[in-house]
């Protein structure tokens with residue numbers, strides 16, 4: 001090696017190679033299926049892995065959840081018939097009614113856990129998943145990822161759903177209560193949000209780190 005001029009030799013990057021962090025042995029990288037990991041042939045340590053995460057599937061799920069979210073909020077949840085009077089209940093009219101009947105904290109919790117938090121969660125999912133398809137991490141990605149981790153436990157559409165079902169059963173002796181499209185919408189939304197929550201957010205960090 002010629003070191004006469006004192007400059008170090010130019011560094012040549014070899015992305016097709018993987019070096020084991022544990023035993024320094026060098027391996028040729030090969031293609032992996034989603035969820036698979038490559039192990040070191042010498043010491044057995046994990047060299048690198050391919051995420052199980054399918055960004056396109058998650059994006060499709062997020063868009064579907066947003067559409068269902070809009071439909072569930074636009075459609076009435078229940079219809080009540082009592083003494084010839086028919087009353088329809090939407091999520092927002094229920095929240096407003098709880099507010100005007102002096103149970104402000106209940107109204108605020110319902111508005112947060114069933115409307116605001118799920119909506120914010122879906123918007124953040126849309127942002128970080130779109131970001132994962134970009135060549136570099138956009139501004140706000142880190143904040144969005146932290147926001148998602150914080151919001152996840154606060155989105156409680158399923159609790160609301162159980163509450164509504166219990167109310168329908170309890171009120172059915174007093175009035176004729178019918179479940180409407182909004183209730184089914186929130187049911188589907190619960191399933192979609194649960195499916196989204198099974199994806200490991202950690203894998204999104206690795207997408208740009210591995211590039």
Ligand SMILES: [Zn+2]
Pocket residue numbers: 020021022023024025040041042043044045
């Ligand atoms: Zn090794």
